[in-house]
Amino acid sequence: MVTIQSVKSLRYLVSDRARSYQEFEVKGEGGQHSRLHINNPVVNDKLTDYLWGK
Numbered sequence: 001m002v003t004i005q006s007v008k009s010l011r012y013l014v015s016d017r018a019r020s021y022q023e024f025e026v027k028g029e030g031g032q033h034s035r036l037h038i039n040n041p042v043v044n045d046k047l048t049d050y051l052w053g054k
Contacts, residue, residue: 022050 014021015024026042029035036043 019052022046 011021011023024042024046026036026040
């Protein structure tokens with residue numbers, strides 16, 4: 001699990017270098033931080049939308 005504090009800290013650290021920054025909550029079995037990149041449909045949809053400008 002990634003804590004809210006960690007997410008907010010990352011925003012602070014990248015805010016002056018990132019063109020955009022989004023936060024979203026992923027729950028359930030695939031919501032574990034180390035599993036977010038393993039064929040997670042929620043994360044995949046968010047990445048696809050970001051990459052294709054949706």
